[in-house]
Amino acid sequence: MTITHPGSTFSVPAAKSGGCPFDPPPAYQRARDEQPVTRVTLWDGSQCWLVTRHQDIREALRDRRLSSEADRPGFPFITPNRRALASDRRGNTSFIRMDDPEHARLRKMLTPDFMIKKTETLRPRIQEIVDDFLDRMIAKGAPADLVADFALPIPSLVICLLLGVDYADHEFFQERSRIMLHNNTTPEQVAEARDDLLDYLGDLAAAKRARPDDSIIGKLAARPELSHDEVASMGLLLLIAGHETTANMTALGTLALLRNPGQLAALRDDPALAPSAVEELLRYLTIVQSGVARVAKDDLEIGGETVRAGEGVLFMISAANRDPEAFPWGDDLDITQDARRHLAFGFGVHQCLGQPLARVELQVALATLVRRLPGLRLAIPFEDVRFRTDMAIYGVHELPVAW
Numbered sequence: 001m002t003i004t005h006p007g008s009t010f011s012v013p014a015a016k017s018g019g020c021p022f023d024p025p026p027a028y029q030r031a032r033d034e035q036p037v038t039r040v041t042l043w044d045g046s047q048c049w050l051v052t053r054h055q056d057i058r059e060a061l062r063d064r065r066l067s068s069e070a071d072r073p074g075f076p077f078i079t080p081n082r083r084a085l086a087s088d089r090r091g092n093t094s095f096i097r098m099d100d101p102e103h104a105r106l107r108k109m110l111t112p113d114f115m116i117k118k119t120e121t122l123r124p125r126i127q128e129i130v131d132d133f134l135d136r137m138i139a140k141g142a143p144a145d146l147v148a149d150f151a152l153p154i155p156s157l158v159i160c161l162l163l164g165v166d167y168a169d170h171e172f173f174q175e176r177s178r179i180m181l182h183n184n185t186t187p188e189q190v191a192e193a194r195d196d197l198l199d200y201l202g203d204l205a206a207a208k209r210a211r212p213d214d215s216i217i218g219k220l221a222a223r224p225e226l227s228h229d230e231v232a233s234m235g236l237l238l239l240i241a242g243h244e245t246t247a248n249m250t251a252l253g254t255l256a257l258l259r260n261p262g263q264l265a266a267l268r269d270d271p272a273l274a275p276s277a278v279e280e281l282l283r284y285l286t287i288v289q290s291g292v293a294r295v296a297k298d299d300l301e302i303g304g305e306t307v308r309a310g311e312g313v314l315f316m317i318s319a320a321n322r323d324p325e326a327f328p329w330g331d332d333l334d335i336t337q338d339a340r341r342h343l344a345f346g347f348g349v350h351q352c353l354g355q356p357l358a359r360v361e362l363q364v365a366l367a368t369l370v371r372r373l374p375g376l377r378l379a380i381p382f383e384d385v386r387f388r389t390d391m392a393i394y395g396v397h398e399l400p401v402a403w
């Protein structure tokens, strides 16, 4: 895809052509430095605003004049598949695509399960799960695929335990989730995969309504005020967000550490650095590279530009997380820096609900991996690693490693 100079219109998604695969597309970085609030053209010919500076994004994502409702005219979809995912066959959406008060009503039902205190109680169990998958990978022997053997199963099993989904069904939901997040599938395939998962979770909710249990889906199903569809769609959001994101951060984070051996050694020598290493990796890699989308309900100003009601806005958190104004070490990876102001989990009322869980999973997985496998290395040339430039969530398709 051709990118013209910002200032004139350019197209999104911007191609990740050449350059460092850990960096956001150069066009977004250029836009941030030269025209941080600019008009861009989307695949369907429609136009929206692209916002790339850290400060502008933090301010705007707190502004209630911006809506997350994807059925409002002007909502910017970065691909046709995103549009297909906006609502299901019955026209329902999940709360990530709702505004308050409806959004808050549903999100509040889940907050007790994702509080920091609650997720900290899971740490010993997550450590066991991490050690168990690592034992199995070591027993199988090198080379191993770190994605299939370690990064993907850990958050998949954890989210299954929390939701009350049978982990034996992991191939079923991982495959459908892959179809939903792939850019090269058709909108029809995406809708079919989503509907399969909704049917599956709807059946599970019905079973749990009859025999309530203490799992998240069990507790939601026991609420008379929630419809069947609402429980299924909340379960779907949690199931997909709960495993795809953390899995990709684990694998891509490992690769970034392998490419920065000084940083890897620092984490291995001082495991107390794990929390700050995870924040810095979240900032540096920003796996939600397609950004966060909103549409204006009323006129508002962003970074000195007037955004009119009905206009779409894309917040490129990947470019903002490299903004030298917020992070003076910008394009370097430095796990000793304080990166906690990053926007990798979004910002405002929709800021990631699962972030405490993702943090514990990533801290345990990465610290354990570098401690137990001091000789960890790539088993193929770096140039041969297949990056997920074709997926909604960035990462690597496989990561062959030896130790």
Ligand code: HEM
Binding pocket: 068, 095, 096, 097, 107, 159, 237, 238, 241, 242, 243, 245, 246, 249, 287, 288, 292, 293, 343, 344, 345, 346, 347, 349, 350, 351, 352, 353, 354, 355, 357, 358
């Ligand atoms: C929302 C990123 C892990 C559940 C978000 C948003 C981002 C994000 C950027 C904001 C979307 C928006 O504003 O439109 C990430 C990253 C993760 C991660 C980078 C891991 C490294 C998780 C996990 C879960 C989860 C483990 C669940 C167990 C959610 C939910 C929302 C959300 C439910 C919607 C919140 C709302 O609309 O109020 N996430 N996420 N995420 N995430 Fe995560």
